[in-house]
Amino acid sequence: MPLDNILTTSSTKTLKDCPYKFFLAYCLGIRQDREAEYFRWGHNWHTAMEMLGQGLGVDAAVDAIRANYAVRPDYIDPEAWEAEYWSVACCVIAYAEHYKDDGVQVDATEREFCVPIINPETGRASTKWKLAGKIDKAVTIGGRQLLGEHKTAANDLDPGSDYWRNLRLDSQPSNYIAASRSMGLDLVGVWYDVLRKPAIKPKQIAMKDFASFLTIKKYCGQDFDVDLHRDGNKNIAGVTINGDSAVLETLKTGVTIRETPAMYGARVMQEVSGNPSRYFARYELARTEADLKAAAYELWNVMQSINSMSQSGQWYRNERECLRMGRCEYCNICFNNLDPQHDQLDGYKTVENVHQELALTATTN
Ligand code: SF4
Numbered sequence: 079m080p081l082d083n084i085l086t087t088s089s090t091k092t093l094k095d096c097p098y099k100f101f102l103a104y105c106l107g108i109r110q111d112r113e114a115e116y117f118r119w120g121h122n123w124h125t126a127m128e129m130l131g132q133g134l135g136v137d138a139a140v141d142a143i144r145a146n147y148a149v150r151p152d153y154i155d156p157e158a159w160e161a162e163y164w165s166v167a168c169c170v171i172a173y174a175e176h177y178k179d180d181g182v183q184v185d186a187t188e189r190e191f192c193v194p195i196i197n198p199e200t201g202r203a204s205t206k207w208k209l210a211g212k213i214d215k216a217v218t219i220g221g222r223q224l225l226g227e228h229k230t231a232a233n234d235l236d237p238g239s240d241y242w243r244n245l246r247l248d249s250q251p252s253n254y255i256a257a258s259r260s261m262g263l264d265l266v267g268v269w270y271d272v273l274r275k276p277a278i279k280p281k282q283i284a285m286k287d288f289a290s291f292l293t294i295k296k297y298c299g300q301d302f303d304v305d306l307h308r309d310g311n312k313n314i315a316g317v318t319i320n321g322d323s324a325v326l327e328t329l330k331t332g333v334t335i336r337e338t339p340a341m342y343g344a345r346v347m348q349e350v351s352g353n354p355s356r357y358f359a360r361y362e363l364a365r366t367e368a369d370l371k372a373a374a375y376e377l378w379n380v381m382q383s384i385n386s387m388s389q390s391g392q393w394y395r396n397e398r399e400c401l402r403m404g405r406c407e408y409c410n411i412c413f414n415n416l417d418p419q420h421d422q423l424d425g426y427k428t429v430e431n432v433h434q435e436l437a438l439t440a441t442t443n
Contacts, residue, residue, distance in 0.1 A: 083206050083207050083208065084192070084209075084436075085195065085207055085208070085209050085210070085377070085380070085384075086209070086433050086435065086436065087211055087250045087253070088433070089103075089432075090380045093380055093384060095399050096395060096400075097383070097387055097393040097394050097395070097396070098393045098395040098396070098408075098412070099406065099408055100384070100393065101387075101393040102411065103432065106419065107428045107432045108408075108411075108418055108423065108426050108428055109407075109426065109428075110407045110426055111425050111427050112153055112425070113151070114407075119162065119165070119166055119230065119275065120230050121146075122143050122146055122166045123169070124214070124228055125139070125142055125143065126139040126143060126166070126170040126173075127214065127215075128187050128188050128214070130170075130173075130174060131184045131187040131214075131215050131226075132184075136171055136174040136175075139170055139174070143163065143166050143170065144163065144167070147159065147160075147163040157280070157339060160339035161280050161343075163339070164339045164340060164343030164346065165276065165343065168344075168346040168350070169276065169346065169357075172350040172351045172354075172357075173273065177358075183217060183219070184215055184216075184217055184226070185216040185217060185218055185263075186213070186215065186263070187214070187215050188212055188213070188214065188215075189212065189213045189216070189258075189261060190210070190212045191210065191211055191212075191213070191258070191260065192209070192210040193208060193210075193257045193260050194208055194209075195207045195209050195381055196374060198371060198375050204381060206385070207381050207384075209253060209257060209377065210433065211250075211253070211254055211257065212435065212436060213257075213261075214226050214227050214228050215227075216258070216263050217269055219362070222266050222267070223263065223264055223265050223266065224265055224266065224268060225265045225267070225269065226268075226271060227268055227269070227270050228273075229272045229273070230272070230274075231272055231273070231274055232274070232275060232277070233274065234274075235272055235356070235358075235359035237359075241272075242363075249376050251267075251268035251363070251365060252365050252369045252372070252373030252374075254268075255267075255365050255370060256370050256373070256374065265365075266364070266365070267362055267363055268362070268363050268365060269360065269362050270359075270360065270361045270362070270363070271360050272358070272359045272360070273357060274356060274358075274359070276346050276350055276357065278346065278349060279342075280337045280342040281336070281337055281342075282327050282334060282335075282336050282337075283334050283335055283337060283341075285329065285331065285332055285333075285334045288333075288335060292304060292306060292317075297337075297341050297344050297345070298344040298347070298348040299344065299348055300344040300347070302319050302340070302341065302344075303320050303321070304317065305318040313333075314333045317335055319341065320338070322339070322340065324336065324338050400413075410423075410424075410425060411423060
């Protein structure tokens, strides 16, 4: 395994969630066959943010997202797949427009690091483990260089909300700031750039709105090419919108359609652009030397826990995590008491590279 003996933010957070989950994911490399929507959405958002940070422009960012949605996994419904693309792309367009004159200077994007993990008591490096990660951005705001972190969230982003208070406890920026010193960066805090992911889904259009749409050929402020097809009785038999066939819905009082993915995208754009304070938030948090020291102790403790459980081969399960925030991806293994090393694990695969967020292939010793 090329990234053996590497810890990352994802892996240490997984250990904190449930050591057995860490064992499954990072020692055995077991992953679900099916990629979760939130993971794909977040990955595409990060791709776009990286490209915008590099000054490549919003068109190039949207093209890159389109390319990522070129091949649909057969377990995902075609309409849902297209809607997902439009949802990400329209949020990127709305973001780029909202922040087009923000004056933020981007000094670096997507810088990977791999640094020794230091014992904060002795100052000595672990002989086994290293910390690897990727800095989203280094930005200069008001003359100070900050760690730029892109996030997507489902939460309320109001300045006084728990979301920001909770981020204050996050040790990742502290470890990244400490690691960035080896790259010659002098980051003094973290600058969070967060998108609240819109929760709206494609919907059936109200009949009166459908009638209006057929007349004005506009939906949520955007123009569409609309072709109406009627049968021999002059009833609506089909509607083509921007070349896509819309799904007809027959109601007691007439006919309407479901939004096509492009129409849904128009509604996402209108929703996000029309409520920027709900969907976009940026927030700066200072990081002191005491924060960096606390994070270093935390990392060292996590690493020691891994060593201890690895030695005994006993990884305890945190049963309180299984159903928190939905369902843990390993419930089918744990709830059925399967032996992950000997039983057949339907719905799972084994990956070679357990740190798929990193391109690093360096060995660690
Ligand atoms: S199902 Fe529960 S015990 Fe099993 S890995 Fe997930 S959180 Fe841990």
